[in-house]
Amino acid sequence: MINHVLESMNEVITNNYDQSHQAIDIVPSDGKDTNIIALESGTVSTAIKNVKSTNHKSKGLATYGNYVKINQNNGKTALYAHMKYNSVKVNPGQHVNKGDVIGTIGETGNAYGKHLHLEIQNSNQTKENPIHSLNKPNTNTYTPKQTNSNTYKSTNTTKQSTNITKNTNITKNTNKITYTYLNAPNYHYGSIVDGLKSIGSDSSYNYRKKLAKHNGIQNYRGSYSQNIKLLNLLKNGKLKKV
Ligand SMILES: [Zn+2]
Incomplete structure (x- = not known):
């Protein structure tokens, strides 16, 4: 992994991208709470921060729990989900730089255990495998x-x-x-x-x-x-x- 998305820089992927899970799940290798950092610079479009707990019956966007969506300067959109209650540091309209802390890893929404669920949408509005963003630059x-x-x-x-x-x-x-x-x-x-x-x-x-x-x-x-x-x-x- 070349681009980091956890401040602790010890990402382990626990769930890969496939058609039924168009995202990847990431945990820190030491299992400790760590901050999530922006993969790329961009502008925050959504910042949901008031979800207090895990809810396995949640539907739709509520499954993400606390989440942040960033329209990246490279034309792609990144979505960071399941963040800890009270940890989201950014607001809609705010510009963030690559590496800025946006929140803390958590398990709000429909999550089983603390992890970051990361989705990347490309400029054609279709979800792509986030591993490309993590491994860039090639x-x-x-x-x-x-x-x-x-x-x-x-x-x-x-x-x-x-x-x-x-x-x-x-x-x-x-x-x-x-x-x-x-x-x-x-x-x-x-x-x-x-x-x-x-x-x-x-x-x-x-x-x-x-x-x-x-x-x-x-x-x-x-x-x-x-x-x-x-x-x-x-x-x-x-x-x-x-
Ligand atoms: Zn996931």
Whole structure:
């Protein structure tokens, strides 16, 4: 995930987009209350903030509980649902910048457990898979810790319909050092072992230990937080292969 929608930046997708659920559900990996941040800049069109509780019998828009809708500057509309009572920070007509806090994760409306239900509507007024908004930009530039002067480019190709895995070769302009990165953009669950298996990679403890060391994660013991770090690198195509 390149674009964050949780302030804690530890998103785990628990429910994917399909025809019966034209949205994705997201929770923080640590289960803590976290703020929801705007994916893109835009103008708030709706901000419902007075829903006090969960209601499994709710219908229509009430199923969203407290929710915010933002007409994004890129022509798309984002809807963030089930926010906690009294947490919504924005009002209709207000301009928000990408990354601004709009509310807190909750379970108001027809929700089972705290989560963010995120819908994205494109400029044709049809709902699209929000994973595209989370994974954009598809071409990102970042600088690994080993250097502070050279720029590496990573190209993430995301294909929803297939499990194609792309190993991206990253070439340093000056010294021609080439790293190969493991990349599992189509893996949306919370296990590094399953994530590695999903791309046909070794997922043993010993291999993960080597990967951890190679990627700057010290004293790998297979702890939850270490595994989440590995997983986030893998999902973002930034896990350096050993
Ligand atoms: Zn949902």
